[in-house]
Amino acid sequence: MAYLSTHFKNISLNELVENFQTDKLSGIAHDKTAITFDDGYQDNFLNACPILKNNQLTATIFLISNLVNSSKAMLNIDEITTMQKDGIDFESHTVTHKILSEITPDLAAKELLNSKIQLENLLNRKIRYLAYPKGKKQHYHQQIKSRAAQAGYSAAFTTENESINSQRDIFELGRIGIRNCSMFVFKTRVSGLFESPSIAFIRKILKIT
Numbered sequence: 001m002a003y004l005s006t007h008f009k010n011i012s013l014n015e016l017v018e019n020f021q022t023d024k025l026s027g028i029a030h031d032k033t034a035i036t037f038d039d040g041y042q043d044n045f046l047n048a049c050p051i052l053k054n055n056q057l058t059a060t061i062f063l064i065s066n067l068v069n070s071s072k073a074m075l076n077i078d079e080i081t082t083m084q085k086d087g088i089d090f091e092s093h094t095v096t097h098k099i100l101s102e103i104t105p106d107l108a109a110k111e112l113l114n115s116k117i118q119l120e121n122l123l124n125r126k127i128r129y130l131a132y133p134k135g136k137k138q139h140y141h142q143q144i145k146s147r148a149a150q151a152g153y154s155a156a157f158t159t160e161n162e163s164i165n166s167q168r169d170i171f172e173l174g175r176i177g178i179r180n181c182s183m184f185v186f187k188t189r190v191s192g193l194f195e196s197p198s199i200a201f202i203r204k205i206l207k208i209t
């Protein structure tokens with residue numbers, strides 16, 4: 001996080017979407033990053049929030065609306081309120097985290113809409129963004145993207161390892177997944193270098209994800 005804070009301009013998802021719409025995100029590597037977490041585990045409050053705060057970074061947490069206040073492992077409303085005061089934003093990760101491509105279109109529409117309504121009532125603010133559960137291409141499809149737009153979301157995020165530029169579909173914005181990796185791999189990933197067509201080709205051949 002210290003590296004991100006020093007080398008990149010940290011932006012919120014609102015700023016990201018604004019930049020997207022005004023075509024300010026171009027090129028394979030740029031100097032803006034937004035940080036997101038999925039699911040809403042309590043460790044986001046216990047571990048991530050203090051580190052973000054120390055590095056003056058903002059982030060968005062995608063909540064599974066039915067799981068807020070549900071158990072000790074998940075965030076409760078007091079923790080969410082405290083984090084909101086520290087500039088952390090909260091958005092939707094559906095009601096129950098069902099894989100949207102594997103349920104009926106009606107049920108998928110309910111997962112999208114009801115989560116938005118539940119979170120808006122809980123947080124008393126507008127919910128604008130969605131992260132698809134699991135988020136790989138097989139977990140959402142064109143109809144799901146249309147349903148997300150119909151439910152009133154302004155943008156949706158996947159877990160495909162792609163940085164964002166203004167040529168992307170706003171209901172299919174990739175995110176670079178970071179998990180237990182060396183600092184070298186971390187720097188390479190956030191640099192966007194892995195996104196260049198030649199590197200992507202080599203990765204495909206070597207089957208590196």
Ligand SMILES: [Zn+2]
Pocket residue numbers: 038039093097133134
């Ligand atoms: Zn998830």
